[in-house]
Amino acid sequence: MRNLLFLVVMSVVASVAHAQIIIDRTDMPIGNDTFRYSESDNLLGIIDLDDTGPDYTWDYSNLSSVTQRVDTFVDPIFGTPLIYNVTFSNIFDQDHFATIAQRNPLSSQMGFGPIQLTDVYDYYRETDDFWAFVGMGATINDIPLTSTTEPRDFIYEFPLTFGDSYSGFSQYGFEIPTFGYFGSKRDRSTVVDGYGTITTRYGTFEAIRIKSTSIMVDTISFNGFGFDQPRPTEVEVKWLAKSIRTPLLRVVSRQFQGMDQINIVEYLDSLRGFTPGSGVGVSDLVASNSLLISPNPATDHIQLRSDALICQLNVHITDLSGRHIATLSAQPQAHAATIDLPAHIGNGIYIIHTEGHSPVRLAVQGR
Numbered sequence: 001m002r003n004l005l006f007l008v009v010m011s012v013v014a015s016v017a018h019a020q021i022i023i024d025r026t027d028m029p030i031g032n033d034t035f036r037y038s039e040s041d042n043l044l045g046i047i048d049l050d051d052t053g054p055d056y057t058w059d060y061s062n063l064s065s066v067t068q069r070v071d072t073f074v075d076p077i078f079g080t081p082l083i084y085n086v087t088f089s090n091i092f093d094q095d096h097f098a099t100i101a102q103r104n105p106l107s108s109q110m111g112f113g114p115i116q117l118t119d120v121y122d123y124y125r126e127t128d129d130f131w132a133f134v135g136m137g138a139t140i141n142d143i144p145l146t147s148t149t150e151p152r153d154f155i156y157e158f159p160l161t162f163g164d165s166y167s168g169f170s171q172y173g174f175e176i177p178t179f180g181y182f183g184s185k186r187d188r189s190t191v192v193d194g195y196g197t198i199t200t201r202y203g204t205f206e207a208i209r210i211k212s213t214s215i216m217v218d219t220i221s222f223n224g225f226g227f228d229q230p231r232p233t234e235v236e237v238k239w240l241a242k243s244i245r246t247p248l249l250r251v252v253s254r255q256f257q258g259m260d261q262i263n264i265v266e267y268l269d270s271l272r273g274f275t276p277g278s279g280v281g282v283s284d285l286v287a288s289n290s291l292l293i294s295p296n297p298a299t300d301h302i303q304l305r306s307d308a309l310i311c312q313l314n315v316h317i318t319d320l321s322g323r324h325i326a327t328l329s330a331q332p333q334a335h336a337a338t339i340d341l342p343a344h345i346g347n348g349i350y351i352i353h354t355e356g357h358s359p360v361r362l363a364v365q366g367r
Contacts, residue, residue: 020055020196021195021242022161023158023159023161023208024128024160025126025127026243027243030100032074032075032079034073036271037069037250037266038201038267039265040266041064041265042262047063047262052193054194057197057199058196058199058239060200061199063265063267071102072103073100073101074101074121075101076098076100079101083144084123084146086146095134096152098125098134098135099126100126102122103120115141116142119144120138122135123135123136130157131156132153134148134153135148135149143176145175147173148172150171151170153168153188155212160240162192162208166189167189169185171183171184171185179222180221181219181220182218183219184219185216186216188213190210190212191211195208195209198239201267201269205241205244205248206241210239211236212237212238214234214235216230216234217229222363232256234254236251236252237251237253238250248267249266250267292305293362297365298365301339302341315352317353317362318351319350325350328340328342345367347365347367349362349363350363
């Protein structure tokens with residue numbers, strides 16, 4: 001009897017130790033939530049997106065902290081521009097009636113050339129069954145505009161447990177006065193492909209891992225010229241824990257020249273004033289990553305300007321799908337460098353990649 005009791009107790013302990021968590025609506029953000037993220041890199045190869053499975057242990061405690069940002073969630077009615085509410089607080093359109101909104105963390109990177117964006121908010125609808133992206137509001141060239149996703153983009157389907165999978169198609173677009181049109185289509189497939197314990201500099205948590213693969217195509221039209229531009233296939237992996245209300249870690253990989261490359265690594269964190277192992281403050285690092293391109297749109301040449309000194313600089317130009325177009329050497333002059341655009345670069349939208357700076361969009365026209 002004593003041995004039988006021991007076996008029962010051990011069986012219960014083992015089942016608890018290996019039990020997976022279940023994510024539901026109560027684990028999602030609420031109004032006035034703010035979450036601080038450290039943005040890192042994967043230069044040391046700490047993260048391998050193939051590392052996953054049941055009852056898995058992920059140790060990412062050695063991730064660096066290069067910069068930090070804060071995600072902010074607000075009430076969609078009282079926390080966003082009132083004019084956006086016409087679209088996202090319409091009781092007659094329950095498919096797009098938002099229950100929460102987020103100030104878009106990439107707002108400062110979304111403008112390019114003649115297009116300037118401010119007051120960018122992402123709108124979400126949550127129920128006991130799902131968390132879905134229902135559209136976006138943005139002030140483009142001083143004109144407030146909104147666009148709904150058709151149909152809704154389901155980010156999570158509740159409850160989330162190991163082995164769950166779902167997929168869907170969505171699209172949205174903006175008619176931009178005096179410019180043209182910008183829109184995007186997305187095929188997203190999602191699977192919960194792991195559960196276990198994750199450790200970052202923020203702590204150790206029981207978590208599940210969610211992997212989403214997206215195939216996206218942008219539609220761009222300006223000055224009467226329009227085209228579809230495929231983006232690189234994107235894989236987004238997130239780790240969620242109970243009661244945290246935001247991913248503990250988010251990693252994004254995109255295809256570049258036929259290879260998968262990790263582009264984004266960010267983890268939930270506390271305030272850190274300095275990057276570990278250096279005397280450089282977070283604000284200093286953000287400033288040094290600032291790169292300005294002029295003119296934009298450009299025709300024959302561009303000038304690069306940075307808050308940091310520009311030494312010998314290689315400039316890599318890709319299209320929006322990640323296809324390599326050209327690699328050029330800049331002519332440095334302290335904080336500025338000028339390069340001529342090769343003749344084979346035609347009209348269109350390109351991405352400028354330089355070491356130590358965030359990628360910047362460049363419009364080329366008049367060629």
